[in-house]
Amino acid sequence: MHDTHVAPTWDPQQYLRHATHRTRPFLDLLARIPELPALRRPRIADLGCGPGNVTALIADRWPDAHITGFDSSADMLARARSYEGPTPGGGLLDFAPADATTWTPDEPFDLIVSNAALQWVPGHADSFGPWIDSLTPGGTLAFQVPGNFTSPSHALLGDLCDTPRWRARLGDQGRRFVHILEPEEYLKRLIDLGCAADAWETTYVQVLRGEDPVLDWVKGTALRPVLTALEDDPEAREEFLDQYRDLLRKAYPPGPHGTVFPFRRIFAVARKEI
Numbered sequence: 630m631h632d633t634h635v636a637p638t639w640d641p642q643q644y645l646r647h648a649t650h651r652t653r654p655f656l657d658l659l660a661r662i663p664e665l666p667a668l669r670r671p672r673i674a675d676l677g678c679g680p681g682n683v684t685a686l687i688a689d690r691w692p693d694a695h696i697t698g699f700d701s702s703a704d705m706l707a708r709a710r711s712y713e714g715p716t717p718g719g720g721l722l723d724f725a726p727a728d729a730t731t732w733t734p735d736e737p738f739d740l741i742v743s744n745a746a747l748q749w750v751p752g753h754a755d756s757f758g759p760w761i762d763s764l765t766p767g768g769t770l771a772f773q774v775p776g777n778f779t780s781p782s783h784a785l786l787g788d789l790c791d792t793p794r795w796r797a798r799l800g801d802q803g804r805r806f807v808h809i810l811e812p813e814e815y816l817k818r819l820i821d822l823g824c825a826a827d828a829w830e831t832t833y834v835q836v837l838r839g840e841d842p843v844l845d846w847v848k849g850t851a852l853r854p855v856l857t858a859l860e861d862d863p864e865a866r867e868e869f870l871d872q873y874r875d876l877l878r879k880a881y882p883p884g885p886h887g888t889v890f891p892f893r894r895i896f897a898v899a900r901k902e903i
Contacts, residue, residue: 653833654894655683655744658773659690661827661898665739666767670694670720674738676729676772677701677746681709685722687742692718694739699727729753734763743772745850751808754818757899761822767903770819774809775850776830776893781880782843783851789873790855798865802854815897824899831894836887843881843890844874 665671671694675684678698687696696716700706709724716722729743729750741760747753760770777783789795790803810818812828819826837846848856852873859866881888 651745652683652686654773654831654896655686657831658742658744658771658896658898659686661896662690662740662742662769662771663898663900665691665769666765666903668765671739672737672765673697673740673742674699674734676727676732676741676743677749678709678724679705679744679746681705681712681724683744684709684724685712688716688718688720688722691740692716692720694720696720696722698722698724699729699732700724701726701728729756732756733759736763737765737768738763739765739768741768741770745773745775747772748774748778748809753808754810754815757818758822761819761824761899761901764901766901769898769900770824771896771898773894773896776809776895777891778804778809780891780893782847782877782890785876785880786847786851786855786873789869789876795869799855799858802858803851809895812895812897815895819897819899822899824901826897826899828895828897830896833892833894835890835892837890838887841874841877842888843877844870846890 671691673687673691673694673696675687675696675698678684678700679702681698684696684698688694694716698706698709700709703726706724706726713723714721729746730753734741741764750756757770764770787803790799790801812830816826816828819828837843839845844852855869856866859869881890
């Protein structure tokens with residue numbers, strides 16, 4: 630049986646191929662974050678910062694903030710460090726290694742934000758308490774996660790991994806990312822922790838272009854554990870991709886203007902009491 634605990638290998642370039650669509654939910658989340666405590670220049674953590682492109686957007690909202698992006702992938706951090714340094718508004722942007730499954734803040738933060746990362750973290754809601762404890766009074770925890778794990782793109786991936794051809798080798802690799810809760814459960818947990826909370830969902834009806842664009846999309850995210858598991862066997866990797874590609878073509882047929890790919894996202898914003 631394949632070791633299901635091996636961390637997936639991330640490809641920043643592949644992830645950024647759909648940067649416009651991937652950035653939009655973060656901008657929507659950013660717009661709903663309330664003003665931060667004004668006692669000092671804001672201290673902000675971006676947990677699971679990936680290649681740093683959205684971390685840099687935080688400085689547009691809080692130009693003088695000291696913002697640290699945390700990620701467990703050395704490849705992602707290497708790409709993110711191109712954004713590192715002083716910001717035009719007098720702030721600072723830096724990056725550091727950290728795993729969201731074990732990260733505990735070692736200083737007070739005014740904002741802890743996470744964009745499309747917590748779906749990889751089993752039991753992440755159990756960390757809300759320690760994270761909120763680390764917030765300054767009036768500080769905010771805000772995150773968004775994909776909520777489309779029952780959609781064909783992800784369901785077909787899990788089903789294919791569970792077929793006799795792949796089951797022994799891939800195990801649960803096709804469902805490594807299913808650790809999200811429904812908006813109502815996030816809301817309840819955050820309110821129970823004493824926060825003023827808001828939770829909602831949005832389905833983005835995206836039009837993707839190019840050949841097999843849905844496959845290209847998931848190569849940057851949900852497919853990473855499978856690609857990592859098969860990286861030492863190019864022949865098996867191509868066989869799997871061919872089978873998955875055929876399934877996706879049937880589920881997401883291209884139209885005259887591109888391929889429609891609905892994508893549900895779940896959001897939550899929690900403000901700590903002052």
